[in-house]
Every structure is written in structure tokens, then in C-alpha cells.
Amino acid sequence: MKRFIKARNQTNRQIRLIVANSRFFHILGRVAIYVSLISAGFVFLYPILVMLSSSFKDIYDISNSAVNWVPSKLTFENYTRAFQVLGGWKVVLQTVGIMLAVAVTQTIMSALIAYGFAKYDFWGKKFFFALMIATFILPQQITFLPKYVMFHSYGMQGTVWPLLLQVLMGQGMKNALFILIYYQFFRMTPKSLDEAAAIDGAGRLRIFALINMRMATPATVVVFVFSFVWNWNETYTTASYFGDKLTTLPIALEKFKKTYEMMFPASSNPLLDINEGITMAGTLISIIPLILLYVIVERRLIESIDKSGITGE
Amino acid sequence: MKRTTKDKVAGLLFILPWIIGFLAFTLLPFAQTIQFSMSSVRFLADGISTSFVGIKNFTDVLMVDPDFKLQIPVFLKDMFFFVPMVLVFSIILSVLLNAKIRGRRMFRAVYFLPVVLMSGPVITNLVNMQATTLRGASSFFVYEFIAKHFPEALSMPILYIFDNVILFLWFSGVPILIFLSGLQKTDQSVYEAARVDGASAWQQFWKITMANIKPFIFLNAIYIIVEVSNSALNPFITLIKDSMFDGKQGFGFAAAATWIYFGMILLAVLAAWFLLGRGEKEPKGKPEKRRKKR
Structure with a gap:
């Protein structure tokens, strides 16, 4: 009996040890996960922090290697000057306006096209669908040259028409992806609802707009945000289509140094020369609208990406 | 019968804009680039003039042009190091994010932020500022030690990781999201069963x-x-862009370069x-179901 109790105590102790051990490792694992996630988060944000820090530094702080992260005195001079170089409110409003028009058009047209693919059967559907997917891997450089010549010869250079016409016909930036997202979504919505509405006398466009589009809100959020962001961030083709007549914030940022040197000629005052602080302030100004958009839609966007089947299924 | 015909017409009408757009803005330009790549193209006031030159543009790109050849090792380096590293980092981060932890949403939001911000000029400015390499990374003791004491074949890749870690992470926003949704679909009972059978983590x-x-x-x-091969950081993209409106090389040269690059x-x-996709008949299918059947 005594031996039995002793043995039982021993096993109990062993079990307790194992439990304590596993709890210890559990906590250790937790700590490790948090440490890695936080340091990865820091690395993600690092470039933005560098931008923020340098954009508030004046010329003395930048050349002073003792000043690392925190400037010795905050200067807003960089921002006012960078804003001026980027083109001021005119360019900001122009960019937002153009990109809104492009993104709204692209979203609506992608939905319409995807709806046709998802809900109707017609001759050549599989063929067209395969073609549509194939355009996804075609780099835009391949078709850009002739398109540029075409729009140029139509006298559309310097207007928004090259961008608008392309999205109007479902051939905008990464359009195949947007159509695919809507396609996946429309296929999940039940057909019985459409049939019920049709019996009640609703026309095809009404069924599309009032039933399917309303149910496809997650897809709309994803498509609209990405269309806006990707069109906003595209500079090369947009700059070629726009020529000298129109500009967007990222395009202005690309020409930042040149514009700056024209506005503030180098000879006048070495203190006014372009420096890292001003460049970083300009970069930051050009992404502030995107950050604002992201902050507003972030929660819905990430939820919607999960729901909209962007990741297959 | 009548209704189905109507349906077919309606379906075609829905995708009609796409068909027209495809012909005008994809197929036609596609054919024209093939023609351009085999021609000498000149820009005139009222359009362009082309004259057939055969494969001269292609040989120019590959043999004569001094820059294109030089970028091939850079491209290979990107494909052999950059792409796998982005994959590795996104797998690690998505597995970590998949653990039940507090603030998961916040981490996800931060990790996804670069996808929204990454445009050509922004990333170029950041790289020029050296904001994409951890500042002072080169003064880390480890960095110095590796640079000095390791054989070059070994130290080169390690230092490459040090220099580019921020870019790896900035490119992994979308992949993390895709991996996460894959992980969340995994059946949790499989893990339990494995644990009962004594499988280690x-x-x-x-x-x-x-x-x-x-x-x-x-x-x-x-x-x-x-994504990597179309990014503004890619030397080929810069090369193609620069040669497009360059009077000396011109459209024909740029078109040929684009085709070679596309290849x-x-x-x-x-x-x-070949490495990853073989044997997966439908990469978007439901892996867990198939696996259960085995």
C-alpha cells in the first residue's frame, strides 16, 4: 500500500512537472510569436518612420550625424515647399477626381462583364473566359506601345479618355482580376432569387443592380479600393497618356527633383537646395490620400477579401 | 425555347464591352507589337512609319545593346533569391498570424499597408534614401562578422537577406493574405489527431x-x-521604358526587348x-478534402 502511494505520488509529481513544462513552453511560444510579429511590424513600418522623421528635419539636422530619429527642432518648411513643388491643391483634387472616375467606371464595368460570365450561358463563353484569364499574365508593356500610338493619333493624348475608354471596355489595369473577383461572387449568389424577381416582372438590369450588386458589396469594396489604389500608383503609362496637360500626385513625385530645381534654381541659395527632408515630405504628401483611404476602409477591406473569394474557392 | 435565346443574347450583351475592348485594346496592339518588333519604327507628325527589318531588333537587344545583357544576372538573382525569400517570409508570417493571439487584426492591417502604398516613385525614393535597408544594418556586429569570416559563396546570400529584408516584407502583403485564408480552411481536428498520435509541433x-x-x-x-518582374525597381522595366522614346533605339527595339523579357x-x-505546381491538377481546389481521401 505504502509503495503504491509512493508510486502514485511520483507519477503525480511527474504529471505536474510535464504540465508545468508544457505551460512554460506555451508561454515561451507566445512570447516568441509576439516578439516576431512586433519586430516584423516594425520592419514593415520602418520606411514610413524614416520618411516621417526625415521630413521634419531641416538641412542642419540632415547633415548632422548625431541627430538620428528625432529632429532637434520640428520644421514644416519641407512640407510647404514640397506641396508647392507637387502642384498644390490643384494636383491633389485632379488626381482624386480622375482616379475616382476611373475606379468607379472600372468597378461597374467589371461587375457587368462578370455578371454576364457568371449567370448566362451563351455561345463561345468558355473561349472568351479563357481569353480573359490569359490577359492577366500579359505584361502591360506588350500592348502599351501600339495603344499609345493609337490614342495619340485620335488626339486623345492629354485627356483622361485613354484611361476611361480602357476601363469602360474592361481592359484597364489588372482588369481580369477584378472581373474574376466579381465572377466568383456572382456564382455564389443563388439563382432562385433572380428567378423570383424575374417572375415579379423585374428586368435583367434591375435584377443585376438591385439584387446581385447589393449582395456583392464585399466584392465591390475590394474591387473599388484596389482599382483606385492601383490606378493611382501607376505612373508610366498614365504619364505617357497625359503628356504635359494633366498630372497626378505620383507623376508629380516622379518629376519632383526636376520641378524643384526649376522652381528654386540651384545658384540662389545653397540652403534652399533639394535635400532628403524635402523629398521625403513630398513622398509622404503623395501617399497621404492613400493612407486616409486605407484607414477608412481597412476593416471592411480585410473582411471583404476573406468573403469575396479572392483567394480561391 | 424563346426565353433561352433571349438569355443568350442578354449574356452576350453583358460581355459585349469586353469583347470590343479586347479586340481594340488587347488583340490589335498585341499583333502590332509583333509587327513593331520586326520593324524599324519612326515617329512622324501624323502617325508612324514602319519598315520591315526581320530579326535585327532581337539581335540588337541580345548582342549589340550593352545594357540588356548586363541585366540578365540581376533578373536571375531576383528569381533565385528574391522570389523564394518573399515566399519564405510570407509563409512564416502567415503561420504566426494564424496563431490565436491578441491584436491579430492590427498586425494584419500593418502587414497589408505596403500593398496600398507601393508605387514606382515612392519605392524608388525610399530605395534612394536607403530607407529600405535597416539603417546601420551594416554596422551590426553580426553583419561585419559574416562579411569577414564566411566564405563568399555563403556570406553573399546572407548579406543579401540583410540588405533586402524590408523589400521582402513589402512584397509579401498579398501572399500573406492568401496563405492565411488557406490556413484558416485547414481542418483543426487533423492537428488534434496528430497531437494524440504524438507528433511534435x-x-x-x-x-x-x-x-x-x-x-x-x-x-x-x-x-x-x-509582381517583382513588373515592379519599377526592375532594371528591365526601366530599360524598356527608356528605350521606347529614345530616338536611337526606338519603338522597334523596345518592342523586341519587351518580347524577350516576356519570354x-x-x-x-x-x-x-516545374518546382511547385506539378501533380496539382487544380491549384485552387480544396486540398484538405483530397488529402482526407488518401
């Missing part, structure tokens, strides 16, 4: 987690290859398929 990771996200690895590899990207995608 290490074994669980390789045998269950990795097996489940394998199809997504292929998908992401393609995504990253396309290289396709080769990379093919290599990814």
Missing part, C-alpha cells in the same frame, strides 16, 4: 501545415514573379510550375 508544421498550403505556394510564386518571365513561371 515541428512535424505538425511540415506534415500538416505545409501540405495544406502547398497549392497556395504555387499560386503565390506566380503572383510574386509577376524570360514565362520561363520563370514555368520553372515555378
Whole structure:
């Protein structure tokens, strides 16, 4: 009996040890996960922090290697000057306006096209669908040259028409992806609802707009945000289509140094020369609208990406 | 009968804009680039004039032009180091994010932020500012030590990781999201069963987690290859852009360079398929179901 109790105590102790051990490792694992996630988060944000820090530094702080992260005195001079170089409110409003028009058009047209693919059967559907997917891997450089010549010869250079016409016909930036997202979504919505509405006398466009589009809100959020962001961030083709007549914030940022040197000629005052602080302030100004958009839609966007089947299924 | 015909017409009407757009803005330009690549193209006031030159443009790009050749090793380096590293980092981060932890949403939001911000000029400015390498990384003791004491074949890749870690992470926003959704679809009872059978966390990771996200690895590899090769940081893209409106080289040269580059990207995608995608008949299918049947 005594031996039995002793043995039982021993096993109990062993079990307790194992439990304590596993709890210890559990906590250790937790700590490790948090440490890695936080340091990865820091690395993600690092470039933005560098931008923020340098954009508030004046010329003395930048050349002073003792000043690392925190400037010795905050200067807003960089921002006012960078804003001026980027083109001021005119360019900001122009960019937002153009990109809104492009993104709204692209979203609506992608939905319409995807709806046709998802809900109707017609001759050549599989063929067209395969073609549509194939355009996804075609780099835009391949078709850009002739398109540029075409729009140029139509006298559309310097207007928004090259961008608008392309999205109007479902051939905008990464359009195949947007159509695919809507396609996946429309296929999940039940057909019985459409049939019920049709019996009640609703026309095809009404069924599309009032039933399917309303149910496809997650897809709309994803498509609209990405269309806006990707069109906003595209500079090369947009700059070629726009020529000298129109500009967007990222395009202005690309020409930042040149514009700056024209506005503030180098000879006048070495203190006014372009420096890292001003460049970083300009970069930051050009992404502030995107950050604002992201902050507003972030929660819905990430939820919607999960729901909209962007990741297959 | 009548209704189905009407339906067919309606369906075609829905995608009609796409068909017209495809012909005008994809197929026609596509054919024209082929023609351009084999012609000498000149810009005139009222349009362009082309004259057939055969494969001269292609040989110019590959043999005569001094820059294009020089960029090929850079491209290979990107494909052999950059793409796999982005994959590795996104797998690690998505597995970590998949653990039940507080503030998961916040981490996800931060990790996804670069996808929204990354444009050509922004990233170029950041790289020029050296904001994409951890400042002072080169003064880290470890960095110095590796640079000095390791054989070059070994130290080169390690230092490469040090220099580019921020870019790896900035490119992994979308892949993380895709991996995460793959992980969340994994059946939790499989892990329980493995634990009962005494599988260690290490074994669980390789045998269950990795097996489940394998199809997504292929998908992401393609995504990253396309993204990296079209990014503004890519020397080929800069080269093609610069030569387009260059009077000396011109459209024909740029078109030929684009085709060659497109061929290289396709080769990379093919290599990814060879390494990762083989045997997966439908990469977007439901891996967990198939696995259960075995």
C-alpha cells in the first residue's frame, strides 16, 4: 500500500512537472510569436518612420550625424515647399477626381462583364473566359506601345479618355482580376432569387443592380479600393497618356527633383537646395490620400477579401 | 425555347464591352507589337512609319545593346533569391498570424499597408534614401562578422537577406493574405489527431501545415514573379521604358526587348510550375478534402 502511494505520488509529481513544462513552453511560444510579429511590424513600418522623421528635419539636422530619429527642432518648411513643388491643391483634387472616375467606371464595368460570365450561358463563353484569364499574365508593356500610338493619333493624348475608354471596355489595369473577383461572387449568389424577381416582372438590369450588386458589396469594396489604389500608383503609362496637360500626385513625385530645381534654381541659395527632408515630405504628401483611404476602409477591406473569394474557392 | 435565346443574347450583351475592348485594346496592339518588333519604327507628325527589318531588333537587344545583357544576372538573382525569400517570409508570417493571439487584426492591417502604398516613385525614393535597408544594418556586429569570416559563396546570400529584408516584407502583403485564408480552411481536428498520435509541433508544421498550403505556394510564386518582374525597381522595366522614346533605339527595339523579357518571365513561371505546381491538377481546389481521401 505504502509503495503504491509512493508510486502514485511520483507519477503525480511527474504529471505536474510535464504540465508545468508544457505551460512554460506555451508561454515561451507566445512570447516568441509576439516578439516576431512586433519586430516584423516594425520592419514593415520602418520606411514610413524614416520618411516621417526625415521630413521634419531641416538641412542642419540632415547633415548632422548625431541627430538620428528625432529632429532637434520640428520644421514644416519641407512640407510647404514640397506641396508647392507637387502642384498644390490643384494636383491633389485632379488626381482624386480622375482616379475616382476611373475606379468607379472600372468597378461597374467589371461587375457587368462578370455578371454576364457568371449567370448566362451563351455561345463561345468558355473561349472568351479563357481569353480573359490569359490577359492577366500579359505584361502591360506588350500592348502599351501600339495603344499609345493609337490614342495619340485620335488626339486623345492629354485627356483622361485613354484611361476611361480602357476601363469602360474592361481592359484597364489588372482588369481580369477584378472581373474574376466579381465572377466568383456572382456564382455564389443563388439563382432562385433572380428567378423570383424575374417572375415579379423585374428586368435583367434591375435584377443585376438591385439584387446581385447589393449582395456583392464585399466584392465591390475590394474591387473599388484596389482599382483606385492601383490606378493611382501607376505612373508610366498614365504619364505617357497625359503628356504635359494633366498630372497626378505620383507623376508629380516622379518629376519632383526636376520641378524643384526649376522652381528654386540651384545658384540662389545653397540652403534652399533639394535635400532628403524635402523629398521625403513630398513622398509622404503623395501617399497621404492613400493612407486616409486605407484607414477608412481597412476593416471592411480585410473582411471583404476573406468573403469575396479572392483567394480561391 | 424563346426565353433561352433571349438569355443568350442578354449574356452576350453583358460581355459585349469586353469583347470590343479586347479586340481594340488587347488583340490589335498585341499583333502590332509583333509587327513593331520586326520593324524599324519612326515617329512622324501624323502617325508612324514602319519598315520591315526581320530579326535585327532581337539581335540588337541580345548582342549589340550593352545594357540588356548586363541585366540578365540581376533578373536571375531576383528569381533565385528574391522570389523564394518573399515566399519564405510570407509563409512564416502567415503561420504566426494564424496563431490565436491578441491584436491579430492590427498586425494584419500593418502587414497589408505596403500593398496600398507601393508605387514606382515612392519605392524608388525610399530605395534612394536607403530607407529600405535597416539603417546601420551594416554596422551590426553580426553583419561585419559574416562579411569577414564566411566564405563568399555563403556570406553573399546572407548579406543579401540583410540588405533586402524590408523589400521582402513589402512584397509579401498579398501572399500573406492568401496563405492565411488557406490556413484558416485547414481542418483543426487533423492537428488534434496528430497531437494524440504524438507528433511534435515541428512535424505538425511540415506534415500538416505545409501540405495544406502547398497549392497556395504555387499560386503565390506566380503572383510574386509577376509582381517583382513588373515592379519599377526592375532594371528591365526601366530599360524598356527608356528605350521606347529614345530616338536611337526606338519603338522597334523596345518592342523586341519587351518580347524577350516576356519570354524570360514565362520561363520563370514555368520553372515555378516545374518546382511547385506539378501533380496539382487544380491549384485552387480544396486540398484538405483530397488529402482526407488518401
